[in-house]
Amino acid sequence: MAHKVAVFRKEHFNAAHRLHNPAWSEEKNEEVFGKCNNPNFHGHNYELIIQVIGELNKETGFVIDMKVLSSIIKDNVLDRFDHKNLNLDIEEFRNLNPSAENIAVVIYDILRPKIDAELALKIRLYETERNFVEYPVD
Ligand SMILES: Nc1nc2c(c(=O)[nH]1)N=C([C@H](O)[C@H](O)COP(=O)(O)OP(=O)(O)OP(=O)(O)O)CN2
């Protein structure tokens, strides 16, 4: 029986965002999101860890070629998100608050169709050194 192994690729991108709910008053936004509701946005150095789990290919010894994985992440996430304003520049956040949770879900939805369906995919996103999220949850 082939062994199942988890493969990780660590990347980073810098982006600006504003946490805001347009359905709420300015006061409620300020109360809930605090400094993250700054109308002039603020930035984070996001650390992104992509996890791929699958059976080892006996011929290559790979679950997925890291070079291929790296290119998929670069072409579909980093080239789109790095040095961008998530609220203004990224279509997926036009009507979606760019919280760490929502960014992780959006990245998953972008990458899932690009990676073999037999391989499991998980996104871990660090918004700050101490704040991070994972999607999906087992
Ligand atoms: N569940 C979530 N909570 C919060 C999110 C989020 O995306 N999901 N985001 C924020 C802010 O955008 C930001 O992450 C907070 O930044 P900051 O306070 O600077 O970060 P730290 O908590 O790491 O800094 P401390 O020094 O520990 O205060 C807020 N909440």
Ligand SMILES: [Zn+2]
């Ligand atoms: Zn923030």
